[in-house]
Amino acid sequence: MATATARVFNFAAGPAVLPLPVLEEAQRDLVSMPGVGMSILEMSHRGKFFEGVLQQTEADIRRLAGVPDDYKVLFLPGGASLQFSMVPLNFLPRDKAADYIVTGAWSQKAVKEAKKVGGVKIAYTGEAANFSQAPAQGDLKLDPNAAYVSFTSNETIHGVEFKYVPATGNVPLVCDTSSDMFSRPLDVPKHALIYAGAQKNIGPSGVVVVIVKDEWLKKRVDDPKLPTMLNYAIHAENTSMYNTPPCFAIYIMGLVMKWLLSIGGLPGIHAINERKAARLYAEIDRTGYYKGHAQKDCRSLMNVTFRLPSEELEAKFAKEAKAVGFDGLKGHRSVGGMRASIYNAFPEEGVDALVNFMREFESKNG
Numbered sequence: 001m002a003t004a005t006a007r008v009f010n011f012a013a014g015p016a017v018l019p020l021p022v023l024e025e026a027q028r029d030l031v032s033m034p035g036v037g038m039s040i041l042e043m044s045h046r047g048k049f050f051e052g053v054l055q056q057t058e059a060d061i062r063r064l065a066g067v068p069d070d071y072k073v074l075f076l077p078g079g080a081s082l083q084f085s086m087v088p089l090n091f092l093p094r095d096k097a098a099d100y101i102v103t104g105a106w107s108q109k110a111v112k113e114a115k116k117v118g119g120v121k122i123a124y125t126g127e128a129a130n131f132s133q134a135p136a137q138g139d140l141k142l143d144p145n146a147a148y149v150s151f152t153s154n155e156t157i158h159g160v161e162f163k164y165v166p167a168t169g170n171v172p173l174v175c176d177t178s179s180d181m182f183s184r185p186l187d188v189p190k191h192a193l194i195y196a197g198a199q200k201n202i203g204p205s206g207v208v209v210v211i212v213k214d215e216w217l218k219k220r221v222d223d224p225k226l227p228t229m230l231n232y233a234i235h236a237e238n239t240s241m242y243n244t245p246p247c248f249a250i251y252i253m254g255l256v257m258k259w260l261l262s263i264g265g266l267p268g269i270h271a272i273n274e275r276k277a278a279r280l281y282a283e284i285d286r287t288g289y290y291k292g293h294a295q296k297d298c299r300s301l302m303n304v305t306f307r308l309p310s311e312e313l314e315a316k317f318a319k320e321a322k323a324v325g326f327d328g329l330k331g332h333r334s335v336g337g338m339r340a341s342i343y344n345a346f347p348e349e350g351v352d353a354l355v356n357f358m359r360e361f362e363s364k365n366g
Ligand code: PMP
Pocket: 014, 078, 079, 080, 081, 082, 106, 152, 154, 155, 156, 157, 176, 177, 178, 179, 197
């Protein structure tokens, strides 16, 4: 088994690499939490210690992302996929429609679930160009009477990232930020609801962070048949403790938040992320041997998708990369090629090592 001193470069799309200091602290305290004498895995979620973990994690998220006081921060189970259903179940009146901006596979999935609940209008789709682009504001066909507008700030599979927050007037904006949450400054007040599965940038799998505006929560569809666990208001009233929350995942996320604050918060990590992505894209563009999937103006800082001249070369690249300790580089089958996921915790040396490898591979196979 790999140890802390012999870790591969993990380019996986999620669950993904976590900061080493976080893993080391969790490992050190796993068997017995100082001052408590038992593992975080064994404690009651109603006990003082876990209550403190939950409150501190929320406070750190508020500080990190500048979450205003009139927003709730919730920790929910069910993955980001459950949010595809919870959002329309709570906020799509059955006689109205919501606008969905479709920039890849994850926004398509959100549409599929919303259609089971109510009306959906596609405000934009990048499908014709195999989801290689994000729309400009002027490309969006927004309905001023929509229940809300939903978009995906970063499409994990296609590597397409919004560089702006769509303006939606008075229509509430919902964002799936699962793969770029806390990778750059986040303009919370422009949104009514933001959600992210933790397992890419902010923690392990098992927990979803939801940031929702109180005012919108009050306007929720009042459906008495809505199952309790799918009701945001119940989770908000019970400070994410209606049932047993994903305690361990929240604890690790809390450590990740502390790590992010210690390296300069969101502006600090954004600068690092820009540097890492710029190095990789510069290599992709250097000779034309590699081809980026996403258009240049919407290239993801998190998921760098690229092709090689042939599928045979792609298979060879993936195999040789794996042999030198680069894990998880093979792209999703719908895009093909490679995907280097370089989330917050992915080390800069790993990017340099991949760039050197790409250069060498090209010179041997060009
Ligand atoms: N949205 C995006 C942008 C994602 O990348 C993913 C997972 N890769 C999901 C939603 C679904 O997340 P989960 O597996 O936590 O349901």
